[in-house]
Amino acid sequence: MPFVRIDTLRAGPKRLAALGRAVQDALGETMGIPPDDRFQVLVDHDGTSGVLRYGDYLGVHRDEGIVYVAITLRSGRTPAQKQALYRRVAELAHTYAGTEPRNVFVVLTENGSADWSLGEGAAQYLESPRSPA
Known part of the structure; x- marks a missing residue:
């Protein structure tokens, strides 16, 4: 049950939706997340009232095409699964x-x-299933 937030700079609705699909598909392929387990906040900043800051940290040159993807999920994935996720998100994006x-x-x-x-x-992951009435 990941929660995903994607922030872009002047991407537009079609590109933003495509990025959401890329992340969801990558989560499914690399971590077995079901397709209907989709909880995303997609935000496109206009560069005036909302901006994104970025640099060339660690030798990676970024520009205004920057896409920030923040994924919150329950712990338990291996470093190899995480690396596969990063690679697949970049490929599908x-x-x-x-x-x-x-x-x-x-x-x-x-x-x-x-x-x-x-x-x-409710805390669904902690509570036992309800019995039928």
């Missing part, structure tokens, strides 16, 4: 949205089962 892989910045934040409520004020 290029294929689906024309984003240069050098402009795909991904960060994962892991947490535990108690850190999620999927609605109705």
